Amino acid sequence: MMRVFWCVSLVLSLGIAYYIYIPLPETVGEPWKLMLLDATIRSMFSVGSVVHALGLCHPIKFIRGSVKTLQNLSPVPSGGPKVHDTTFAGVDVRVYESSGVEQGKLKRGLIFLHGGGWALGSNKERSYDLLCRKMSEELKAVVVSVEYRLVPDVYFPVQYEDCLVATTHFLRPEVLALYSVDPAHVGISGDSAGGNLAAAVAQQVAVDESISVKLSAQALIYPVLQGVDFNTPSYMQNEKVPILYRRGMIQFWLQYLKADQSLVHQLLVNNHTAKDQEAVSKHRAKFDWTTLLSLEFHKKYKPVIPAKGTPNILEKLPALLDVRASPLLAEDEVLRRTPRAFILTCEHDVLRDDGLMYARRLQKVGVAVTSDLHADGFHGILSFFQPPTSFESGQRAVKNLISWLNDNL
Numbered sequence: 572m573m574r575v576f577w578c579v580s581l582v583l584s585l586g587i588a589y590y591i592y593i594p595l596p597e598t599v600g601e602p603w604k605l606m607l608l609d610a611t612i613r614s615m616f617s618v619g620s621v622v623h624a625l626g627l628c629h630p631i632k633f634i635r636g637s638v639k640t641l642q643n644l645s646p647v648p649s650g651g652p653k654v655h656d657t658t659f660a661g662v663d664v665r666v667y668e669s670s671g672v673e674q675g676k677l678k679r680g681l682i683f684l685h686g687g688g689w690a691l692g693s694n695k696e697r698s699y700d701l702l703c704r705k706m707s708e709e710l711k712a713v714v715v716s717v718e719y720r721l722v723p724d725v726y727f728p729v730q731y732e733d734c735l736v737a738t739t740h741f742l743r744p745e746v747l748a749l750y751s752v753d754p755a756h757v758g759i760s761g762d763s764a765g766g767n768l769a770a771a772v773a774q775q776v777a778v779d780e781s782i783s784v785k786l787s788a789q790a791l792i793y794p795v796l797q798g799v800d801f802n803t804p805s806y807m808q809n810e811k812v813p814i815l816y817r818r819g820m821i822q823f824w825l826q827y828l829k830a831d832q833s834l835v836h837q838l839l840v841n842n843h844t845a846k847d848q849e850a851v852s853k854h855r856a857k858f859d860w861t862t863l864l865s866l867e868f869h870k871k872y873k874p875v876i877p878a879k880g881t882p883n884i885l886e887k888l889p890a891l892l893d894v895r896a897s898p899l900l901a902e903d904e905v906l907r908r909t910p911r912a913f914i915l916t917c918e919h920d921v922l923r924d925d926g927l928m929y930a931r932r933l934q935k936v937g938v939a940v941t942s943d944l945h946a947d948g949f950h951g952i953l954s955f956f957q958p959p960t961s962f963e964s965g966q967r968a969v970k971n972l973i974s975w976l977n978d979n980l
C-alpha cells in the first residue's frame with residue numbers, strides 16, 4: 572500500500588514540476604516565482620477553455636473571475652484616499668482623492684488606464700486599486716481610474732473612445748475645480764493596453780483645439796504601441812517569456828480589432844506589412860527599428876519585411892495603420908505637441924521595442940523623455956508589487972513611476 576502511495580506521489584510531483592517548469596532567460600528576476608505565476612495563469616486559460624467548451628461561460632469572463640479571486644488575497648490598507656465610483660460623461664470611473672492636502676491648496680490630477688489586452692482587467696482589480704490608492708496618497712493627487720468597456724462587449728475604437736471621453740470630461744475647468752485639481756498639473760498613465768490607450772489619448776488631447784486644458788505628463792508602462800511589426804528584436808527574443816507570449820499579444824490585437832483569429836499566422840510573419848502592401852509605405856520610417864533602436868538592442872536579429880504579403884490583408888485590418896490603435900504611427904507634428912514622458916520597459920518583454928522606439932521618436936522631436944528599462948523585468952511587473960505576488964522588479968517599477976510623477980507632474 573505504502574509503495575503505491577509513494578509511486579503515485581512521485582509521478583504526481585514529476586507531473587507538476589513538468590507543468591510548472593519552463594526555460595527562462597538567465598537574467599530574468601526571481602525565475603521560480605515567475606514560473607509559478609505563469610503556471611497559474613496557464614491553468615486559468617486551460618480551465619477557461621474547458622468551461623467555455625462545456626458552454627458555461629465566455630473564457631474571458633472566466634479568466635477575469637479567477638484573476639479577481641487571486642488578487643483579492645492582497646489586503647486593502649485602512650486609511651488612505653477617499654475613494655468613490657461615479658461616471659464621467661457616461662463612462663464609469665473610480666476617483667481617488669488624496670486626504671493629505673491642506674484646505675484651499677490645489678492637487679495634482681492623474682488619469683489611469685489599466686492594462687489587460689483591451690479584454691481583461693478592471694479598475695477594481697486589487698493590484699490596480701492598490702496602485703491608484705498609493706499614487707493618490709504619495710503624489711497628493713486626484714487619481715481617476717477609468718473602467719472603459721472591454722472585449723467581448725465592445726471592440727476598437729470603443730475602448731479608446733471611452734478613455735478619451737472620460738479624460739476630456741476630467742480636463743474641463745469646472746470639473747477640475749470641483750475636485751480642487753490644478754489645471755497645470757494633470758497627467759495620464761497606463762500599463763500595457765492601458766499604455767496604448769494613454770499614448771493615443773495624449774496625442775488626441777494635444778491636437779484637439781476644443782480642449783483648453785492640456786495634459787502635462789504621460790507615463791507609459793510597457794505600452795503596446797504598434798501592430799505593424801511582430802518581428803522586432805524584443806518580439807523575437809521574448810517570444811516564449813511569460814506572462815505575455817508573442818502569439819498571445821497578436822491574439823489580443825485580433826480580438827480588439829474584431830478580426831478572424833486565423834490571421835495570426837499571417838501577422839506572425841509580417842505578411843500584413845510586406846513590401847507589396849502599398850498602404851504601409853508612407854509609414855515605414857515611423858516603425859523602422861533598424862534606425863529607431865540603438866545598436867545594442869538589435870541583438871542578433873534582422874528585419875522581417877517579406878517581398879510579397881497576403882493579398883488584401885490590410886483591408887481586413889485597417890485599424891493597424893490607425894494612430895488610435897498604433898500610436899507609434901503618429902506624425903512628428905503630433906508627437907511634438909505631446910507632454911513630457913516616462914516610458915518604462917522590461918528587457919524580457921515582447922513590447923520592449925515598442926516602448927524604446929516611441930521614446931526615440933519623442934526625443935527626436937524634442938519631447939523630454941525618461942526611459943526606464945528594467946534589465947530583470949518581464950511584462951506585467953507593475954501589477955506584482957504586493958504579496959502574495961510580489962517581485963522586486965515590480966516594487967521598483969512602482970517606485971520609479973511614482974518618483975518620476977512626483978518630479979514631473
Ligand SMILES: *[C@@H]1O[C@H](CO)[C@@H](O)[C@H](O)[C@H]1NC(C)=O
Pocket residue numbers: 836837840842879880881882
Ligand atoms: C504570406 O504571403 C505569401 C505571398 O502571398 C504567401 O505565399 C504565404 O503563404 C503567406 N504566409 C502565411 C503564413 O500566410
